[in-house]
Amino acid sequence: MSDNEKSQIEKRGSTRRTFLKNSGLAVGGLILGGAVGSIFDGNSDSDVKTEQKNQTQGNNPNEALMFFYPEEYQTTAAAAERIFPKDETGPGALELNAAIYIDHQLNSGWGVNEKDYKLGPYYKPEPTQGEQVKLYRKDLFRLGLKELNAYSNKNYQKKFTDLDATGQDEVLAAFEKGEASSLSGVSSSAFFQLLRTLTIEGVYADPLYGGNKEMLGWQMRKYPGSRMGYTKEIQSKDFVKLDPNSLQSHMKH
Known part of the structure; x- marks a missing residue:
């Protein structure tokens, strides 16, 4: 493949990447x-x-x-x-x-x-409902x-x-x-x-x-989020400040 052909391919690839980036595909x-x-x-x-x-x-x-x-x-x-x-x-x-x-x-x-439940019959609701x-x-x-x-x-x-x-x-x-x-x-x-x-x-x-x-x-x-337990913190004599923990953190283990 000639240098000119390689240059054209690289140019097309760059153009396509630019298009995907700018267009929000x-x-x-x-x-x-x-x-x-x-x-x-x-x-x-x-x-x-x-x-x-x-x-x-x-x-x-x-x-x-x-x-x-x-x-x-x-x-x-x-x-x-x-x-x-x-x-x-x-x-x-x-x-x-x-x-x-x-x-x-x-x-x-x-x-x-x-x-x-979406089937009838339907009744006019009371104000409290x-x-x-x-x-x-x-x-x-x-x-x-x-x-x-x-x-x-x-x-x-x-x-x-x-x-x-x-x-x-x-x-x-x-x-x-x-x-x-x-x-x-x-x-x-x-x-x-x-x-x-x-x-x-x-x-x-x-x-x-x-x-x-x-x-x-x-x-x-100051909500600690999702945790498996608080035994260690409860047993501590000192106040324990906890950083928030999400459900996703449990999926990493």
Whole structure:
């Protein structure tokens, strides 16, 4: 093979590697690691949007999108951050990958209510029973995200992710009160409650499920995480401070 032919092959290989790197190629339908970061190219200088761009860069398979489309992920990440914002005590939902946790849950059997009884007859619930939702959780969540942007565009002439923190809080408050349009017959408050519950879970669940990045949520609460036992610590006369331990740590042994 001539030197010129070798040069052409190397050039094609380099070009292909550059394309894969820049395009965020999806493997098996999943957007992986740094590819997730590439979906947040915007012109905003806000810290939140910078975090949205950078938070999922890396090679952790737990940070792969499984359910959301990129814009849905952006909206979820922004909404979750307003529910659990970053402050002086520690990181917020965005940095803790709560939206990744939500994505994974909605893509699981839980997202299609696989363990719930869904057959009729249906009765009007009592006020103490809460709203009885017939939609799959994944469908309710997707409808809710769509309505977040519709409500924002109608009342603020901007999509949800383009609003400032105050505007986003006002939109979420309207959803919590059920003031937004219904979602296939379901109150917007049902979506808000689902979003809030999943956000808190994503902040504090074991990192094995995609959220609570680097166990920072546990560190804020000084929670020791998953351990096989505490016999040694109980027998100690001194106070023992334990660093967080995840389920994944048990898989290494």
